[in-house]
Each structure stands twice: as structure tokens, then as C-alpha cells.
Amino acid sequence: IRCKKAGAFVVIAHPQWSGMSLSDARTLAPYSHSVEIYNHGCAVDCDRPDGTYMLDLLLGDDFKLSAIATDDAHFKTNDYFGGWVNVKAESNDPNALVNALKEGHFYSSCGPEIYNLTLEKSSIKVRCSKVKTVLVLGYGSSSNVIHGDDLTSTEVSLEPFFNSNWIRLVVIDKDGNRAWTNPIWNF
Numbered sequence: 001i002r003c004k005k006a007g008a009f010v011v012i013a014h015p016q017w018s019g020m021s022l023s024d025a026r027t028l029a030p031y032s033h034s035v036e037i038y039n040h041g042c043a044v045d046c047d048r049p050d051g052t053y054m055l056d057l058l059l060g061d062d063f064k065l066s067a068i069a070t071d072d073a074h075f076k077t078n079d080y081f082g083g084w085v086n087v088k089a090e091s092n093d094p095n096a097l098v099n100a101l102k103e104g105h106f107y108s109s110c111g112p113e114i115y116n117l118t119l120e121k122s123s124i125k126v127r128c129s130k131v132k133t134v135l136v137l138g139y140g141s142s143s144n145v146i147h148g149d150d151l152t153s154t155e156v157s158l159e160p161f162f163n164s165n166w167i168r169l170v171v172i173d174k175d176g177n178r179a180w181t182n183p184i185w186n187f
Contacts, residue, residue, distance in 0.1 A: 009101045010033050017046060017049070026061065034066040035068070036068050037050065038180075039069075039071075041070075041082075042072065044078060055067055059168075066104040066106070067108055109177075109179035111175070111177030111179070112177055117181065120158075124167070125155045126156070132147060132151065136167050136170075137168050142161050143160065144157055144158070168184065
């Protein structure tokens with residue numbers, strides 16, 4: 001609570017690595033801005049990098065949280081440069097960057113780049129670096145996917161998401177590296 005009140009960008013960190021329960025995450029969510037959906041240090045050192053499951057459950061509970069990837073480098077092993085955010089801020093000023101993070105003006109990545117998203121009435125269009133898979137995910141099991149070779153632009157139908165008040169997009173490259181958008185609410 002104190003961190004958020006002090007103006008910090010607060011993250012529910014590495015939920016898979018810590019074995020965090022949904023109950024514990026629910027107590028933290030009101031005081032948080034984001035869930036760490038990928039932690040490269042946890043991927044390299046213990047194969048527990050994922051927080052997407054926890055994020056999706058909290059989104060299903062209507063917590064308005066973003067999705068952040070990090071490398072969490074401790075420099076004891078090759079645990080650096082594996083996860084990051086691409087922030088769209090007005091400047092590189094620390095306050096502008098923190099404000100952009102709080103507003104969700106970023107996407108997270110382990111490699112692929114997302115250049116543009118356009119939300120239409122019944123679809124979402126994406127332009128990105130070369131990927132093999134473009135996924136749109138929503139509440140519960142709702143999802144839609146496009147597979148291909150060297151996809152750089154595609155459109156995904158939103159028809160499967162009639163029962164979801166949020167969606168998020170994931171792109172996956174030929175090496176299995178991912179980039180994740182933040183949730184889009186009430187699309």
C-alpha cells in the first residue's frame with residue numbers, strides 16, 4: 001500500500017517461482033499495477049518464469065492489471081537481457097516513464113516487436129516483427145489463433161470473445177520467443 005501511495009509502479013513479482021496462491025495474489029492485486037508474466041532469471045535458473053495464468057485469473061476477477069516481462073538479472077548465471085518492456089512515454093524522464101507504465105502504455109517482450117494494433121468492431125489487426133503465431137486470449141478458454149510463416153501483419157477475429165470483457169494479444173516467433181500486449185478492456 002505504501003509503495004503505491006508513494007507513486008511507485010507496483011508489480012506482483014514472479015508468481016510461479018514463488019508458488020503464489022490465487023488467494024495471495026487477490027490480496028495484492030488492489031495495490032498493484034501489473035503482474036510479472038515472464039521473468040527471465042526464473043526461466044534460466046529454475047524453469048518457473050510464467051505469470052500469465054495468474055494474470056488471466058486476476059483479470060477474470062476484474063482487476064485492471066497490466067502484463068510485465070523482466071530479466072530480474074542477478075548476474076550469477078546468464079539471466080540477463082531475456083525479458084523487457086517497450087514503453088511509449090512522452091520522454092525518457094523517469095516520471096514520464098513511470099507514468100506510462102502505470103497507464104499501461106507498453107508491451108512486454110522476449111524478442112518479437114509489436115509495431116501497431118488496431119481494434120476494429122469484430123477484429124484486431126496487428127503489425128509486428130516476423131512471427132509464426134498470433135494469439136488473442138480472453139476470459140476462461142476464449143482464444144483465437146493465426147499460424148503462418150514470417151507473419152508481419154494479420155487480422156484476428158474477435159467473434160470467440162463474446163463472453164469476455166477483456167482480451168490480450170501474444171505473438172510468438174520461430175524460436176518460441178514471445179511478446180505480450182496489456183489487456184484491452186471493454187473492446
